[in-house]
Each structure stands twice: as C-alpha cells, then as structure tokens.
Amino acid sequence: MVQFSDEKLKKVNEIVGRYPEGKQKSALLPVLHLAQEEFGGWLSVETMDYVATLLKLEPIEVYEVATFYSMYNLKPVGRYMFEVCQTGPCMLRGSDDIIDYIKKKLGIGVGETTPDGLFTLKTVECLGACGYAPMMQLGKHFREHLTPEKVDQIIEECRRTAAANN
Amino acid sequence: MARKLLLEKANVPGIRGYEVYRREGGYASVEKALKNMTPDQVTDEVKKSGLRGRGGAGFPTGMKWSFLAKPEGVPRYLVCNADESEPGTFKDRYLMEFLPHLLIEGLIVSSYALGSKATYIYIRGEYAWIPDILEQAIAEARAAGFLGKNILGTGFDCEIYVHRGAGAYICGEETALLESLEGKRGNPRIKPPFPAVRGAWDCPTVVNNVETLAAVVPIMNIGGEEYAKIGVGKSTGTKLISACGNINKPGVYEIDMTISVEEFIYSDEYCGGIANGKRLKACIPGGSSVPILPANLLLKTVKGEKRMMNYESLSDGGFPKGSMMGSGGFIVLDEDQCVVKHTLTLARFYRHESCGQCSPCREGTGWMEKILKNIDTGKGKKSDIDLLWDIQRKIEGNTICPLGDAAAWPVAAAIRHFRDEFEWHVDNPQECLVRNYGLAHYADPLEIATPA
Numbered sequence: 001m002v003q004f005s006d007e008k009l010k011k012v013n014e015i016v017g018r019y020p021e022g023k024q025k026s027a028l029l030p031v032l033h034l035a036q037e038e039f040g041g042w043l044s045v046e047t048m049d050y051v052a053t054l055l056k057l058e059p060i061e062v063y064e065v066a067t068f069y070s071m072y073n074l075k076p077v078g079r080y081m082f083e084v085c086q087t088g089p090c091m092l093r094g095s096d097d098i099i100d101y102i103k104k105k106l107g108i109g110v111g112e113t114t115p116d117g118l119f120t121l122k123t124v125e126c127l128g129a130c131g132y133a134p135m136m137q138l139g140k141h142f143r144e145h146l147t148p149e150k151v152d153q154i155i156e157e158c159r160r161t162a163a164a165n166n
Numbered sequence: 167m168a169r170k171l172l173l174e175k176a177n178v179p180g181i182r183g184y185e186v187y188r189r190e191g192g193y194a195s196v197e198k199a200l201k202n203m204t205p206d207q208v209t210d211e212v213k214k215s216g217l218r219g220r221g222g223a224g225f226p227t228g229m230k231w232s233f234l235a236k237p238e239g240v241p242r243y244l245v246c247n248a249d250e251s252e253p254g255t256f257k258d259r260y261l262m263e264f265l266p267h268l269l270i271e272g273l274i275v276s277s278y279a280l281g282s283k284a285t286y287i288y289i290r291g292e293y294a295w296i297p298d299i300l301e302q303a304i305a306e307a308r309a310a311g312f313l314g315k316n317i318l319g320t321g322f323d324c325e326i327y328v329h330r331g332a333g334a335y336i337c338g339e340e341t342a343l344l345e346s347l348e349g350k351r352g353n354p355r356i357k358p359p360f361p362a363v364r365g366a367w368d369c370p371t372v373v374n375n376v377e378t379l380a381a382v383v384p385i386m387n388i389g390g391e392e393y394a395k396i397g398v399g400k401s402t403g404t405k406l407i408s409a410c411g412n413i414n415k416p417g418v419y420e421i422d423m424t425i426s427v428e429e430f431i432y433s434d435e436y437c438g439g440i441a442n443g444k445r446l447k448a449c450i451p452g453g454s455s456v457p458i459l460p461a462n463l464l465l466k467t468v469k470g471e472k473r474m475m476n477y478e479s480l481s482d483g484g485f486p487k488g489s490m491m492g493s494g495g496f497i498v499l500d501e502d503q504c505v506v507k508h509t510l511t512l513a514r515f516y517r518h519e520s521c522g523q524c525s526p527c528r529e530g531t532g533w534m535e536k537i538l539k540n541i542d543t544g545k546g547k548k549s550d551i552d553l554l555w556d557i558q559r560k561i562e563g564n565t566i567c568p569l570g571d572a573a574a575w576p577v578a579a580a581i582r583h584f585r586d587e588f589e590w591h592v593d594n595p596q597e598c599l600v601r602n603y604g605l606a607h608y609a610d611p612l613e614i615a616t617p618a
C-alpha cells in the first residue's frame with residue numbers, strides 16, 4: 001500500500017500551507033515530486049490516486065498533470081536514470097557521441113533499462129547547462145563536461161553505491 | 167573591465183551565506199525602500215532606470231508594474247519566473263546558485279513595491295538542487311528580520327515560497343506558469359485578461375524574470391537615474407549573457423551593453439574566441455527562438471556598422487537581416503557545424519515542448535521536425551525547403567501563445583540565410599551524411615548596399 005510516513009505527511013502539510021486557503025491543488029506538482037521520490041521513482045496509478053485523496057482532488061486532475069510534465073515517470077525506471085541532453089548547444093559539443101557511447105557501454109537503447117534494473121538511458125531537451133556541455137541529469141544533480149572517461153567513472157560510481165546499499 | 171552590478175560579488179568566498187552577503191552591503195536596498203520610500207516611489211525608481219524585462223521580451227519593468235490592478239481587499243502576487251528553459255540560456259541558474267541572496271533581496275523590494283505578501287519563485291524542476299539553496303537563503307533572511315511579519319518594523323509582511331515545476335518549457339510562458347503554479351497542466355491562457363488583472367488564483371499578478379528582479383537591487387542602491395546612464399539608448403544597465411557552443415570560454419558574463427558582438431566573441435574577457443582555432447560560421451545571439459545569423463551579418467549590420475551587444479543593435483535590420491537580444495542565450499557555431507542539423511534539434515525541441523492546444527503549433531512543429539530530419543539524413547527534396555517555409559509562415563501569428571512563433575523563427579532564419587546549405591543536402595544525399603557543408607561564404611564581408 002502507498003502511504004507517506006508521518007514525517008512526509010508533515011512535509012505535505014507544509015507544502016499545502018504555502019498556497020492560499022482552499023488552493024491546495026497548487027501543491028500538486030511538489031507533492032507528486034515527493035511521491036515519486038518515495039515510491040520507487042515513478043508514479044503508479046495507485047500512487048496518483050493516493051495523492052488525489054491527500055489533496056482532495058479527483059484522480060483525473062492528478063493523471064492529467066502527471067502526463068503533461070516530462071519529469072514524472074509513468075513506468076518503472078532503472079535505479080539510475082541517465083538523462084542526456086541532446087538539444088542544439090549540447091549537440092554542438094558532442095552530445096550525440098556521448099549518447100552513442102552510453103548505449104554501447106550499457107548495451108541498451110534510448111528509453112531502455114539494463115536487465116539488472118540499474119540503469120535507464122533517456123534523451124532529454126535542454127536542461128540549462130548549455131555552457132557545460134555535453135551533460136546529463138543524474139538524480140538531483142547535473143553531470144557536466146562529459147567525456148567517455150567521465151561516463152565510465154559515473155557508471156562505476158553508481159555500481160559501487162548500488163552494491164553498498166544492497 | 168565593464169562595470170558589474172549583479173555579479174560583482176559572485177567570487178567573494180562565502181557570498182552564498184547571509185553573513186558574508188550582509189557584510190558586503192547586502193539588504194541595504196530593503197532598508198532603503200521599506201524605511202524611506204513608498205511602494206510607488208520604488209516603482210518610479212524602476213521606471214527611471216529604464217530596466218527592461220530580462221526574460222526574453224524586453225518589456226519595460228516599471229511600466230509593467232504600474233499596470234498592476236489594485237482592487238481593494240484582493241491580494242496581489244509577484245511571481246518570479248525561474249523556469250529558464252530556452253536552449254542556450256543558463257544565466258538565472260547562475261544567479262540563483264551563486265548569489266541566492268541577491269534574488270531574495272530583489273524579491274523583497276519588488277514585493278514591497280507591488281504589495282505582494284506571498285511571492286513565489288517558480289523554478290524549473292530539473293534545477294532540483296537549487297530550491298534547497300534558495301530556501302536556505304529565505305530562512306536566513308527571515309531569521310534576520312527581512313522576511314515574515316512586520317519587516318523591519320514597517321508593518322510590511324512578506325513570505326517567499328519556492329515552487330518546483332516538473333519539466334515543461336512552456337511553463338516559462340507567464341500564463342502557462344500560472345496554470346502550473348495552480349497545479350494544472352501548463353496550457354497558456356488566452357489573453358486578455360492579462361495577469362496584471364487576473365493572474366495567480368484570479369488575483370492581479372506580476373511575473374518577472376529572475377535577472378529582472380535581481381537588477382532591482384542595484385537600481386535601488388545607485389538610483390534609477392544612475393542605472394539608466396549605464397549602457398546605451400533603451401538598453402540600460404547591465405545584462406547577463408550565457409554563452410555556449412563552439413567558443414573557448416563558455417559561461418555566464420555580465421556586460422554593459424556598449425560592447426560589440428565581435429569583442430564579446432573574441433576578447434579574452436568574454437568568450438575567448440572560437441574553439442580549436444576554427445572560424446565563426448553562425449550565431450544565435452539571444453536563445454534558440456531568435457533568428458540565427460551568419461558571421462558576416464552578425465558582426466556587422468547591413469548598414470555596415472559594427473553590431474553591438476544591445477537590444478537595438480542586435481535587432482537592427484529586423485527579422486530579415488537582424489536578430490534579437492531575447493533571453494541572452496548566445497549560441498556560437500564554428501565552421502564545421504551543420505545548420506540543418508542544428509535547426510533540426512531546435513525543431514525537435516519545440517515539437518516536444520508544444521502544449522498541443524493550437525493545431526498550427528501542435529501539427530506544424532511535428533511536420534517541421536519530420537521534414538528537417540529527412541533533409542538532414544539525405545532524404546529530402548527541393549520542394550521540402552519551400553514546404554518548410556510555408557509551414558513556418560502558417561504557424562507564425564496563428565497561435566494562442568508565442569511558442570508557435572518561437573518555433574517558426576529559427577526555421578525561417580535558417581532557410582533565409584543558409585538556403586544553399588539546405589539545397590546542398592538535397593543535392594548530395596550521400597555526402598551530407600559524412601561531412602558538413604562547411605563555412606561556405608558566410609564569413610565573407612558583407613556587400614554593402616549603396617543608396618541609390
């Protein structure tokens with residue numbers, strides 16, 4: 001069952017409190033972020049229904065928002081998602097080569113997840129790091145000035161953290 | 167060295183924290199405004215400064231503020247646009263990451279001027295680590311008495327909240343942003359009513375860019391008139407430019423708007439020249455939506471004058487022969503870059519980001535991407551180039567919000583200035599897969615039309 005901890009519920013209340021009285025729908029985007037973090041990195045129908053109940057919304061109000069924004073995952077994703085930017089400025093600095101390198105290295109295509117469930121590769125549009133290209137988002141942070149060597153290091157780092165946490 | 171008003175203190179160790187920021191003179195503008203000035207006097211000062219919105223459209227900020235409706239008993243809101251998603255643009259991120267207190271200070275003064283007791287920073291979701299930095303700064307400012315109830319004993323109450331988006335360029339458009347703030351899909355609203363009358367939760371609202379609101383701090387500190395003396399003509403003050411692409415020193419630079427484009431690209435103080443000793447082919451000087459210019463038209467206007475880094479000069483020549491300051495996202499292409507391919511990535515971007523409400527935008531962006539992809543991969547026909555032209559013309563001006571125009575312009579400008587490169591792709595379907603068209607004549611000196 002999907003259920004926030006008491007601590008997270010407090011957080012939800014704090015978020016709702018940022019908006020005017022009766023406008024708790026405004027808390028939807030931040031609360032969906034929170035739910036995605038808490039419940040396995042994606043938003044299942046169950047999770048979305050739970051958020052709807054929490055914010056006193058119709059489930060459809062949550063679905064239509066979750067499907068609009070690119071950061072909400074509507075399917076399970078790997079533990080580490082490589083979101084590589086492919087827009088113009090990054091392309092000028094070799095993002096295509098980086099994407100190819102990751103594909104080869106992990107043996108997956110764009111939109112796919114490695115069989116061990118560790119890595120998902122996704123291409124995304126400009127993330128606001130054009131001057132530090134090529135780049136990708138990994139969780140909360142950006143990894144910039146990517147080279148094949150750097151990609152190797154990042155993959156190693158993820159494998160190590162995953163092993164340590166298992 | 168150009169005068170710096172925003173980034174002057176960016177390298178002071180510890181400037182992210184309140185202590186150092188305050189020691190360096192931070193929050194003086196809040197004291198000045200709240201204690202000694204009325205809200206209208208603050209707005210007047212901003213009017214005098216000539217400050218123009220730094221989010222892309224360049225609308226005079228003081229004027230925008232004076233349009234805010236002030237019905238009795240209805241709250242008013244200030245919303246800071248930190249959605250920053252226009253390809254090539256990463257200046258607001260820099261400000262928020264390294265000088266969070268500068269933004270908070272600007273927000274407090276601006277909130278006072280507008281009478282906003284709850285001010286929101288709408289930040290793009292991908293900047294996921296920045297809300298922590300901003301919230302820390304907000305907490306510090308509150309602890310020091312600059313936020314909360316009865317600020318500095320003046321009776322003014324104000325809170326600032328950070329609201330994270332979730333991945334949608336369209337939410338940078340102010341009415342889509344307000345929809346998103348209200349927890350809905352980011353579909354732009356039909357205007358009028360304008361946000362100044364009916365904005366967030368149907369209340370009067372001002373939406374301003376991060377850099378615009380940060381600039382209010384130096385305006386208060388040195389005075390609007392003094393600020394207006396920096397720069398030239400209607401390009402007053404300083405402007406942040408985020409430079410990227412094939413240059414030696416990509417990054418965020420603060421310029422006063424009196425330097426030339428040539429100096430900006432080649433001097434060591436700024437971009438440091440084209441990377442790897444190559445030559446300049448083209449540049450998109452104001453973010454992905456503004457027209458691309460070949461090197462010759464970039465450095466000189468059709469009148470043969472040096473092109474300068476300011477609103478007027480960058481747009482000199484109109485759309486056929488000029489471009490725009492836009493959001494200050496400066497994208498440089500060297501001689502080995504393919505304009506067709508670059509334009510394709512932008513078309514893909516706009517197709518991806520179209521909210522889908524208007525058919526010309528929803529369908530047109532998809533068609534443009536498809537046709538450009540064909541041309542780029544050697545499967546195009548000559549007639550495709552005309553078709554592209556036709557589609558972009560039918561999008562422009564026929565949509566609810568300016569994203570349609572923003573998608574049309576890059577395609578139009580690419581065909582206008584680089585048609586031979588598109589044709590070369592069609593004529594050389596094999597060769598275009600393995601090499602680029604190159605510099606061609608784009609760097610040749612301009613032919614100056616002599617008046618009859």
Ligand SMILES: Cc1cc2nc3c(=O)[nH]c(=O)nc-3n(C[C@H](O)[C@H](O)[C@H](O)COP(=O)(O)O)c2cc1C
Nearest residue numbers: 219220221247249250251338339340374375378568
């Ligand atoms: C598609 C689209 C995207 C936009 N994105 C941004 C953005 O990311 N940041 C921003 O400040 N303004 C953006 N704008 C402009 C805003 O609508 C609005 O004009 C601006 O925030 C006003 O602030 P300013 O007057 O301080 O520039 C965008 C406009 C459009 C049409």
Ligand code: SF4
Nearest residue numbers: 521523524527565567
């Ligand atoms: S122009 Fe495009 S992005 Fe703007 S409202 Fe219409 S469909 Fe949506």
Ligand code: FES
Nearest residue numbers: 085090127129130
């Ligand atoms: S184009 Fe990749 S971060 Fe902007």
